[in-house]
Amino acid sequence: MQITVRINGVDPKISELGEEGNSERIFEVKKQNIISNTSCSIFSKNEHDQNASHVLVDVGNGVISSIERGFPSLRDGTSYLSDSHLPNALLITHSHDDHIAELPSLIEKITNSSKNLQIFCTEQCYEQIVQKFPHLSSIISSNSTSVINNNTISVNVIYPNNNFKVDNLSITPILADHGSNTPAGSVIYVVDIDNIKIVFGWDFLSLVGVDENILWNPDLLILGTNSYNPHPETGMISVSDAYSLIRQWNAKESYIVHYSGLADLVDAKNQWFRGPTKPMTSEELQKVVDSSGPISGAENLYSFKITVAKEGMLWHSKTQFEEPLEKYNGSDKIGNELLIEGLEKYVLKFEHNSIEDNLRIMVEDRINRRDLSFVRPHKDSNNDNIVYAEAVKGGMRTCGPELRMEVLNTIPQSAQSREDSAVVRMHAYKGKKDVYKNDIRINNLDAVRLKRYLQENLT
Numbered sequence: 040m041q042i043t044v045r046i047n048g049v050d051p052k053i054s055e056l057g058e059e060g061n062s063e064r065i066f067e068v069k070k071q072n073i074i075s076n077t078s079c080s081i082f083s084k085n086e087h088d089q090n091a092s093h094v095l096v097d098v099g100n101g102v103i104s105s106i107e108r109g110f111p112s113l114r115d116g117t118s119y120l121s122d123s124h125l126p127n128a129l130l131i132t133h134s135h136d137d138h139i140a141e142l143p144s145l146i147e148k149i150t151n152s153s154k155n156l157q158i159f160c161t162e163q164c165y166e167q168i169v170q171k172f173p174h175l176s177s178i179i180s181s182n183s184t185s186v187i188n189n190n191t192i193s194v195n196v197i198y199p200n201n202n203f204k205v206d207n208l209s210i211t212p213i214l215a216d217h218g219s220n221t222p223a224g225s226v227i228y229v230v231d232i233d234n235i236k237i238v239f240g241w242d243f244l245s246l247v248g249v250d251e252n253i254l255w256n257p258d259l260l261i262l263g264t265n266s267y268n269p270h271p272e273t274g275m276i277s278v279s280d281a282y283s284l285i286r287q288w289n290a291k292e293s294y295i296v297h298y299s300g301l302a303d304l305v306d307a308k309n310q311w312f313r314g315p316t317k318p319m320t321s322e323e324l325q326k327v328v329d330s331s332g333p334i335s336g337a338e339n340l341y342s343f344k345i346t347v348a349k350e351g352m353l354w355h356s357k358t359q360f361e362e363p364l365e366k367y368n369g370s371d372k373i374g375n376e377l378l379i380e381g382l383e384k385y386v387l388k389f390e391h392n393s394i395e396d397n398l399r400i401m402v403e404d405r406i407n408r409r410d411l412s413f414v415r416p417h418k419d420s421n422n423d424n425i426v427y428a429e430a431v432k433g434g435m436r437t438c439g440p441e442l443r444m445e446v447l448n449t450i451p452q453s454a455q456s457r458e459d460s461a462v463v464r465m466h467a468y469k470g471k472k473d474v475y476k477n478d479i480r481i482n483n484l485d486a487v488r489l490k491r492y493l494q495e496n497l498t
Contacts, residue, residue: 049077053074078097095126095129128158159197164226218271218274243263243275255381267315285345293346294352295345295348303316377489441467446461
C-alpha cells in the first residue's frame with residue numbers, strides 16, 4: 040500500500056496572524072504570497088489499483104489552489120495518481136470559515152468533472168454549513184445523495200467514536216472542545232490504513248470522551264497549535280502542550296500546523312517569563328522546537344521528530360508492514376537491547392547483560408514507568424517462547440521479584456488495535472504476591488523480533 044499525506048495549508052484565519060508591526064509570522068506569510076488554511080490530503084493506492092484514493096481533510100481558503108499547484112509534482116513523484124486532482128471524499132472537522140470556505144467551489148468543480156464526492160461531517164456541522172451557504176441546501180442534504188451532471192455528491196452524517204470506512208481507510212472521529220467558540224459537533228480524525236495510523240488533530244483544546252488507546256502510537260500526528268505558550272483562551276492547544284501529547288500518545292513523527300503566536304505577546308508583560316514572547320516565523324519556531332531537547336521522560340529511549348509544517352510538504356508512509364515476515368528471520372543480529380512499541384498504550388524495553396547474566400525490562404505506559412530487574416534469565420526447556428528469571432538479591436534479606444514471561448502467537452484483533460496481534464504475557468511476582476502482571480499486545484512482526492531476541496540472548 041502506497042500512502043502519501045500532503046500538507047495543503049498550515050495557516051489559521053489571516054486575522055489571527057496579527058499585523059506586520061507586531062508579527063513576523065504575518066510578514067512571512069505575505070512575503071510567500073501563499074495563504075492557505077490548514078488542510079491535508081491523503082493519497083492511497085493498492086498495487087492493483089490504477090488510480091489512487093484522494094481523501095481531503097477540510098477545505099478552507101487557498102486549499103484548492105494549493106492542491107492544483109502541487110498536483111503535477113505529486114503525480115510525477117509518485118506515478119500513481121489519477122489525472123484529476125479533485126478528492127473523492129472530504130472530511131470536515133468543524134464549520135469555522137477557515138475550514139469550509141471553499142466548499143461551494145469544490146462542489147462546483149466536482150459537478151463539472153468526471154468525479155463523485157462523499158462528504159463526511161457531524162449533523163451539527165452540516166446544519167451550520169447550510170446556514171452559512173444556504174444555496175447548498177438544494178444540492179446537498181443530510182444523509183442523502185444528489186446527482187448533478189451525472190456526478191453524485193453525498194453527505195454522510197458521522198458520530199464521534201463511531202468508526203466508518205472510506206475506500207481503504209478506517210476513520211474514527213473524536214469529539215473536540217474548541218474552547219468558548221466551539222461549534223457544536225467539532226471533531227478530529229484518526230485514520231487507519233494498512234497498519235498505518237495518522238491523526239489529524241487541529242483546532243481543539245481538549246478531547247471529549249476519548250479512549251486514548253485509539254490515539255496511541257500514530258505513525259504521523261498532525262497538531263494544530265495557536266501559540267507556543269499555553270493560552271487556553273485561544274480555544275486551541277499550544278506548542279508546549281503538543282510536546283506533552285506527542286509523548287503521551289507516543290507519536291514518533293509529528294507536524295505542527297495552524298500556528299499564529301499572536302497570543303504569546305501578552306507574556307512579554309511578565310518580566311520573569313523566559314519563553315517566546317512574540318510570533319515567530321516557521322524557521323524560528325523550528326529552531327525553538329529543535330532546541331527544546333528530548334521530551335521529558337523520553338531520554339535514551341525514543342526519537343521524536345517534530346516538524347513545523349509548510350504548505351506543500353509531503354509525508355510518505357514507511358513500508359515495513361509490506362515486507363515479508365521472512366525478513367525478520369534473517370541472519371542480522373538484534374543485539375542485547377530491544378525496544379518494542381505496543382499496539383495500545385505500552386512501550387517495552389529489554390536489556391540483557393551476558394557478563395553479569397541479568398535482564399532488565401522497562402514497561403512504560405502514558406503515565407507510569409516500571410523498571411524490573413532479574414538475574415539468570417533462561418528459556419523453558421520445552422518452550423522457547425517462555426522465559427523464567429530469578430530474583431535479584433538485596434541487602435537485609437531483601438530480594439526483587441521473579442519472572443515468568445511468554446510470547447503468545449497471533450490472537451484476534453481488538454477494538455483498539457484493529458489488527459491481529461501477538462501478546463507478551465508478563466508476570467513478575469514475589470511468592471504469591473503479584474508485583475506486575477499484564478498482557479501486552481504487540482504486532483506480529485515485533486513478536487518475531489522478540490522471539491529472535493530471546494533466542495540470541497538466552498539459553
